[in-house]
Amino acid sequence: MRQPIISIAIAAFFAFTAFNQAFAEDITVTMGGELEFDFVDTENDPTVGEPDPHFVVDQLFLRPKVKFNENVTLFSDIDIKPDTTKIEKVWGKISGLPFHSWVEAGLNNLFIAKMNRKTENRILTEMALYRREDVGITFGGEPTEQFYWKASLTNGLKLGAISPSEDIATSSVQLLSDVRNPVNAPKRLMAGLGAGLKLKTGRSATLDLLPFYYTGKLSREDVNFLKKVSGYGTAADDNKIRYGLNARYDLGEVILIGQFIKAKDGVLDRTGWFIQPSMRVSHLEFVYRYNDLDVDVTKSFGDGRTWDREQQVFAVITDLYPGVKIKTEYVVNSEDTGGRDLDNDEFLVELEMVF
Numbered sequence: 001m002r003q004p005i006i007s008i009a010i011a012a013f014f015a016f017t018a019f020n021q022a023f024a025e026d027i028t029v030t031m032g033g034e035l036e037f038d039f040v041d042t043e044n045d046p047t048v049g050e051p052d053p054h055f056v057v058d059q060l061f062l063r064p065k066v067k068f069n070e071n072v073t074l075f076s077d078i079d080i081k082p083d084t085t086k087i088e089k090v091w092g093k094i095s096g097l098p099f100h101s102w103v104e105a106g107l108n109n110l111f112i113a114k115m116n117r118k119t120e121n122r123i124l125t126e127m128a129l130y131r132r133e134d135v136g137i138t139f140g141g142e143p144t145e146q147f148y149w150k151a152s153l154t155n156g157l158k159l160g161a162i163s164p165s166e167d168i169a170t171s172s173v174q175l176l177s178d179v180r181n182p183v184n185a186p187k188r189l190m191a192g193l194g195a196g197l198k199l200k201t202g203r204s205a206t207l208d209l210l211p212f213y214y215t216g217k218l219s220r221e222d223v224n225f226l227k228k229v230s231g232y233g234t235a236a237d238d239n240k241i242r243y244g245l246n247a248r249y250d251l252g253e254v255i256l257i258g259q260f261i262k263a264k265d266g267v268l269d270r271t272g273w274f275i276q277p278s279m280r281v282s283h284l285e286f287v288y289r290y291n292d293l294d295v296d297v298t299k300s301f302g303d304g305r306t307w308d309r310e311q312q313v314f315a316v317i318t319d320l321y322p323g324v325k326i327k328t329e330y331v332v333n334s335e336d337t338g339g340r341d342l343d344n345d346e347f348l349v350e351l352e353m354v355f
Helices: 003-023 124-130 220-227
Strands: 028-042 054-069 072-081 084-097 101-108 134-141 147-154 158-162 175-179 190-200 205-217 239-251 254-265 268-281 284-295 308-321 324-336 346-354
Touching: 124 175, 124 254, 124 268, 124 284, 158 220
Parallel strands: none
Antiparallel strands: 028 054, 028 346, 054 072, 072 084, 084 101, 101 134, 134 147, 147 190, 158 175, 190 205, 205 239, 239 254, 254 268, 268 284, 284 308, 308 324, 324 346
């Protein structure tokens, strides 16, 4: 989304705010946001774009929100970076429907992405399979305290490749990823279903399990993209499946989250999982995450889309003031490249201000 369009959108938001204050007191309009300012130091592998330590204004989010009443909400997430500005999310939600259900429509993350990773560094399975938002409609409900469900029908993400780190500049290192489908691209709808359980396992412990399943079809462009992946071959199979399990366990100040996910695109399988324990002590939160992502194809050093990846994240999150945090993270990366090892571990310190 180009800057003039964003400027018009922001101006329209403030005009609507003025209208709301003057004529529609039942409507509540708020503006939130988030600023991320980073210090990054990545080791000296030739694939690293900026091996020297450096500061960067990572991004500024603006998050206007309109509540027409307690059951009807309109939300947008505008991502402003030094070199680009775009709308990350825009969706409307109606809750309070029969059987404690709700419906949401617009541009948003897949429902399996609703996990709090806490760190600035993203989860490997997230980067590969649900980093980007999709356009569609999602339904959900919680008919009992123990059971909830979610279902979605979206345009479907397309196959592409993204850099696993902000400082990785070489395209040959990019990982295979589901990326946002442009407005004018062919659409192959994807349907998703999840059925969750929330269980109490003691006075203060809870366990949340969400098995999920998505199914759709690859577009012709997706099939052609796969044929260019080293070792894939010439298969014309257009099946597209994702299934797995999200899990969360809370015990006081200790939280354990994890995920297993299997993805099938044509004849290519990707399998990923992670586990993340975290513990809060006063104003400090300690986070560790182990990630694993395997791509079932012969490895080629010249094609990062074929690589298996393993990652460990060590993080300390410091609460300075309400809404202000310092995130200190060290990332240990390991790749099965089919060739030499990479030297691309990363140290990051981020100032995060949420308003």
